Amino acid sequence: MSFAFCPRDGTKLVLTRIDGRDRPACPTCGFADFMHVQVGANTIIERDGQVLLLRLNYGPRDGHWSLPGGLVENDEDTEQAAVRETKEETGFDVALDGLLTTSMRPGSPVLIVVYRAHILSGELRIAPDEASEAGWFPRDAIPAIEDLAWPSTAHGLDAWKAYEPPS
Ligand SMILES: [Zn+2]
The missing domain is CATH 2.20.70 (Ubiquitin Ligase Nedd4; Chain: W;)
Structure with missing residues (x-):
């Protein structure tokens, strides 16, 4: 098109x-x-060695686990979108700790950027029209790939598992 x-x-x-x-x-x-692309901004929120995932309750990925995040709006940058979407979907105010990875499949109209993030404040409060539950998962017990919502979710989690903070 x-x-x-x-x-x-x-x-x-x-x-x-x-x-x-x-x-x-x-x-x-x-x-x-x-090419025409949309940009999605996701966060890897780590706490005590575990990552926060949301179980979607709508659309074709109903029941699958996703990273917090969503599409970037015209009037914001990718960092702002990541923080905004995370607040909307988890209730947490987060600070970003840097770009973790990006992914885009050929032919796909969406470019995903994934940031590492940590919680500043707030209580876990999922958006009931988007997710049925939230869960914290350690690196060695994240959901199976067939239970993840998108290829970009698996890609982001793989990058998180491989990430080692600079010492
Ligand atoms: Zn012109």
Whole structure:
């Protein structure tokens, strides 16, 4: 799926050779139609060596475990989205401790960024329209891959298991 008209100024796009492929491009402003992605921001919240996961209760991943997080809005950056979504889904105010990993599958329209985070304040309070329960899992007892919500969940947890803090 691609644009027919420039999303900036409405000019009809024309196929233009850019970076080795013919792409719809705007002769007025130079906009070129590369892939369309949404960005998801997730957190790995660790406490006492355990990670917080949420069991989803909606949609095709109903019953599966997910990291806190969601899609980045137009008016925020990825860090803000990670903190906001985590607060909405867990009740915790968190501080981010750095980017852990990113993942995107070819053909998938979503790029996932995963931050390590720790709790500043708040009480665990899941969003009842998104999750049925929350659980803390140690590295050697996280849910089986078939019980995880997304490939990015498994990818993030693998990165967490492999992560060693700088000494
Ligand atoms: Zn344009």
